[in-house]
Amino acid sequence: MMASDLLTSSVELAFFVCFVYVVALFIFVLVLLVHSMFESRYRGRQQEVEDYDGLRRSRYTIPVSIIASAYNEEVMILASVASLLSQSYPEFELILVDDGSTDATLSLLQREYDLQPGEYFYRDMVPCEPVRGIFKSRKDPRLVVVYKENGGKRADAMNCGLNFARYPYLCSVDGDTVYMPDALLKSMSLVAKNPAEVVGVTSLFGVSLEPESEGRPGNGSRTLDHHLLSNFQHLDLLRSFVANRLAWSRFGSMLCTSGAFAIWRRDLIIELGGYGKHFSCEDIELTFRIHEKFRRERKPYRILSLPDMVARTEGPNTASALVRQRARWQKGMLETVWQYRYMCFRPSYGAVGMIGVPYYVFFEALGPLMLAVSFVTLGFAIGLGLVDWPVYLAMLGFIVFANAIPTTVSIALHDAAYRDYSLRDNVRMLLLSPLDMFLYRPIIIYAGLRGTWQFLRGDRAWDKFERNVRRTNAAKLSPPVRG
Amino acid sequence: MNRFEVSFVLFLLTFLLWLGLSAYVVLNRLLHDFRLRALREAQTIFGDSVPALLSFQKPREVHGLLARFPRPLIYRISADVSQPPWVSEALSAQILSRWGAAQLLKEASGARYRGDRWRRVSALSVVTRIRSPQIHELLRQALTERDRDIAGAAVVLLGRLQDRQAAEILVLALCRSWYSPARIATQLDHFTIPLADLLLPLVVDTSPQVRYWAVSLLARYRDIDYIGQLIALLVHDPDASVRKAVAKTLGTVGGSYAAPAALKLLDDPVDFVRANAARALGNLAQVELASSVTPLLADRKWGVRLAAREALIDMGPAVRKVVVAQLNSPDTFARDSAAEVLLKLPPSRDPKSARGARRRNRQPKFEDALPKSNSNFSNLK
Numbered sequence: 001m002m003a004s005d006l007l008t009s010s011v012e013l014a015f016f017v018c019f020v021y022v023v024a025l026f027i028f029v030l031v032l033l034v035h036s037m038f039e040s041r042y043r044g045r046q047q048e049v050e051d052y053d054g055l056r057r058s059r060y061t062i063p064v065s066i067i068a069s070a071y072n073e074e075v076m077i078l079a080s081v082a083s084l085l086s087q088s089y090p091e092f093e094l095i096l097v098d099d100g101s102t103d104a105t106l107s108l109l110q111r112e113y114d115l116q117p118g119e120y121f122y123r124d125m126v127p128c129e130p131v132r133g134i135f136k137s138r139k140d141p142r143l144v145v146v147y148k149e150n151g152g153k154r155a156d157a158m159n160c161g162l163n164f165a166r167y168p169y170l171c172s173v174d175g176d177t178v179y180m181p182d183a184l185l186k187s188m189s190l191v192a193k194n195p196a197e198v199v200g201v202t203s204l205f206g207v208s209l210e211p212e213s214e215g216r217p218g219n220g221s222r223t224l225d226h227h228l229l230s231n232f233q234h235l236d237l238l239r240s241f242v243a244n245r246l247a248w249s250r251f252g253s254m255l256c257t258s259g260a261f262a263i264w265r266r267d268l269i270i271e272l273g274g275y276g277k278h279f280s281c282e283d284i285e286l287t288f289r290i291h292e293k294f295r296r297e298r299k300p301y302r303i304l305s306l307p308d309m310v311a312r313t314e315g316p317n318t319a320s321a322l323v324r325q326r327a328r329w330q331k332g333m334l335e336t337v338w339q340y341r342y343m344c345f346r347p348s349y350g351a352v353g354m355i356g357v358p359y360y361v362f363f364e365a366l367g368p369l370m371l372a373v374s375f376v377t378l379g380f381a382i383g384l385g386l387v388d389w390p391v392y393l394a395m396l397g398f399i400v401f402a403n404a405i406p407t408t409v410s411i412a413l414h415d416a417a418y419r420d421y422s423l424r425d426n427v428r429m430l431l432l433s434p435l436d437m438f439l440y441r442p443i444i445i446y447a448g449l450r451g452t453w454q455f456l457r458g459d460r461a462w463d464k465f466e467r468n469v470r471r472t473n474a475a476k477l478s479p480p481v482r483g
Numbered sequence: 484m485n486r487f488e489v490s491f492v493l494f495l496l497t498f499l500l501w502l503g504l505s506a507y508v509v510l511n512r513l514l515h516d517f518r519l520r521a522l523r524e525a526q527t528i529f530g531d532s533v534p535a536l537l538s539f540q541k542p543r544e545v546h547g548l549l550a551r552f553p554r555p556l557i558y559r560i561s562a563d564v565s566q567p568p569w570v571s572e573a574l575s576a577q578i579l580s581r582w583g584a585a586q587l588l589k590e591a592s593g594a595r596y597r598g599d600r601w602r603r604v605s606a607l608s609v610v611t612r613i614r615s616p617q618i619h620e621l622l623r624q625a626l627t628e629r630d631r632d633i634a635g636a637a638v639v640l641l642g643r644l645q646d647r648q649a650a651e652i653l654v655l656a657l658c659r660s661w662y663s664p665a666r667i668a669t670q671l672d673h674f675t676i677p678l679a680d681l682l683l684p685l686v687v688d689t690s691p692q693v694r695y696w697a698v699s700l701l702a703r704y705r706d707i708d709y710i711g712q713l714i715a716l717l718v719h720d721p722d723a724s725v726r727k728a729v730a731k732t733l734g735t736v737g738g739s740y741a742a743p744a745a746l747k748l749l750d751d752p753v754d755f756v757r758a759n760a761a762r763a764l765g766n767l768a769q770v771e772l773a774s775s776v777t778p779l780l781a782d783r784k785w786g787v788r789l790a791a792r793e794a795l796i797d798m799g800p801a802v803r804k805v806v807v808a809q810l811n812s813p814d815t816f817a818r819d820s821a822a823e824v825l826l827k828l829p830p831s832r833d834p835k836s837a838r839g840a841r842r843r844n845r846q847p848k849f850e851d852a853l854p855k856s857n858s859n860f861s862n863l864k
Contacts, residue, residue: 051639058669394490401497
């Protein structure tokens with residue numbers, strides 16, 4: 001009798017804790033949403049009056065070193081490099097670091113861009129695995145391909161590229177992502193307005209199963225895949241950037257820049273010792289480190305997140321691949337939060353210490369655990385007959401639609417600013433938003449738990465998901481250069 | 484209310500909110516598509532006949548179409564640079580006819596809607612388009628605003644005016660650092676009218692930043708004889724960035740003063756000045772000066788070495804003799820660079836030197852290059 005009472009009390013207590021957690025999360029999300037709306041409107045209006053045409057022809061833009069890392073990217077590499085070389089920005093170089101690929105990545109590049117081995121200046125400013133070959137393109141002098149020994153993590157390839165970069169700003173990109181022609185121009189226009197303060201810029205990118213393909217025909221300039229998992233990932237990123245990071249950018253505590261597109265001041269990255277090789281997600285860790293430095297030194301700085309869709313990246317097309325990817329993200333985030341835990345609730349770190357890091361600790365790091373606790377509590381509650389089913393179903397409905405609202409607002413803001421998806425695609429996204437809770441969120445929760453477990457076990461491996469099988473067989477593969 | 488009622492009300496509220504938001508997205512998009520069709524219809528009626536739209540003699544249909552647009556939208560689209568010019572023109576005409584010039588000028592001056600920066604930017608954009616006599620003063624005021632978005636828009640609109648008065652305001656803004664100098668310089672650089680007389684006094688400005696931009700912007704005026712002579716006087720400027728701009732500009736404008744000045748800058752203590760001086764000599768393609776550039780292949784700074792190599796290649800085949808001498812340099816990079824220069828130069832009449840270069844710098848095959856380690860010039864700063 002006593003044990004049963006104790007169990008009941010425990011379940012009720014756990015339920016109460018979970019309820020408070022969910023309410024707190026929704027309040028936080030609501031605040032972020034309101035600020036994101038203001039920021040999105042502001043950036044949209046700013047873009048409407050920006051003189052992009054003048055910038056495109058300008059002799060006075062700040063040159064940028066684009067650093068692309070690639071490991072076994074034979075399917076995507078040509079499309080990715082072509083999109084990067086087609087940037088409408090006046091002055092840039094593209095340093096492609098092949099991180100010891102064992103497939104046809106390098107030979108495809110050699111064939112397409114007429115690569116020639118040669119000497120090239122570079123400096124050992126940040127350590128990386130040995131360089132095995134440096135190739136310059138005869139077709140496009142802006143392209144340099146560096147072939148190096150595999151460093152196990154993306155950070156090593158990025159550090160290698162950093163040693164080769166010549167220009168004052170660098171743009172970190174991925175070899176599995178296809179970029180819009182004005183990605184660099186639009187992002188750098190904000191740097192040019194205030195180069196003394198803007199040290200970093202990131203921007204939204206979409207998810208597609210085959211980013212290199214044109215997509216199916218539609219009346220919008222962009223089209224959605226007809227694939228549920230891809231659509232949910234796309235919505236997840238849209239929500240993360242539009243309903244979340246824009247607000248953080250407004251607060252001055254944007255702690256998560258994406259490695260797929262991030263512009264940084266080069267001298268700053270070198271001063272900080274380059275990308276962290278001991279972290280599973282080097283991009284988040286670098287962002288934390290930059291915030292920590294500027295806040296500690298009390299210097300003005302801005303890291304901006306923009307609502308503009310600058311690229312399409314490949315998203316996993318199977319649940320297992322998605323779990324691997326998201327588990328790595330969760331692990332990387334936990335490693336970073338653990339490393340910078342001392343910033344939490346420290347007023348000397350300003351908004352980053354008082355809002356940004358606590359948000360990461362309570363809602364990003366502890367999120368999967370709290371969800372697991374809530375599921376266990378539900379199991380016990382059902383077992384003990386404590387569940388009032390009508391109330392439970394009503395609350396479930398509330399949570400489902402409350403969870404869908406940030407996604408819906410993101411779709412609304414994005415459509416109002418860019419009108420790039422057809423009405424049909426917009427309706428599809430709107431209808432999918434409440435289904436997220438049943439069809440997509442469980443996978444993400446599982447991935448979060450797995451990532452947390454990997455972190456607790458001390459697993460530091462870099463788990464890259466397998467490339468999707470192409471329907472079109474667009475890339476004609478050639479035999480690998482090296483076995 | 485009991486627990487179920489509370490839960491149900493919460494569910495109902497969130498569901499209705501989601502439904503309302505979704506309906507808003509769909510309806511807003513339908514409205515947008517309808518307006519887009521209306522604008523396309525207007526274009527079909529008039530083609531690109533913008534003067535016809537501005538002359539207020541347009542038929543009622545277009546007025547009718549545009550009159551359905553709400554005021555904030557008309558203001559917004561009229562300032563949107565991504566719209567085709569005829570749309571902005573038509574909407575500017577609509578703003579004038581519906582709300583009058585007096586109100587527009589008030590909005591452009593910031594006297595009305597002080598809190599809404601974008602309304603002011605739109606008004607300024609319309610006033611610029613119709614070339615109101617007050618526009619220069621309005622844009623000058625806007626440029627001095629603390630609000631960076633208004634100031635930035637003023638810079639762009641002044642650039643769009645393309646007249647002398649607008650250029651004078653931009654030059655003033657450059658001198659007084661009212662806005663990002665690079666953005667102001669971008670606009671000044673795109674002016675089609677000559678501005679050399681406005682820029683020349685700035686080369687003796689007390690601010691190194693102003694001198695830098697003045698020298699850089701003067702590179703466009705290579706047809707004015709004395710520009711090179713004047714800029715050459717700045718080779719001893721105390722600010723390194725100004726000396727760098729001097730080197731770059733001299734390389735572009737040329738003339739009899741350019742090469743001697745660039746030669747002086749080859750001995751500059753600052754590496755990026757030396758690098759730009761070398762590139763300037765490369766641009767000037769005066770082969771008799773190649774012997775002054777070749778020692779830079781062994782410069783202590785890597786950027787200078789690279790610039791020297793590029794400059795020698797730019798100078799053309801006549802530098803061959805001077806470069807061949809570098810093949811015996813004790814510096815590895817200088818030797819390799821000399822070989823690379825020789826290989827990149829057009830075919831030589833002197834088969835000896837070309838053969839020598841090929842021997843010293845055999846290009847490895849693509850596959851052969853992979854297992855080998857590349858030289859790492861980590862000893863260079």
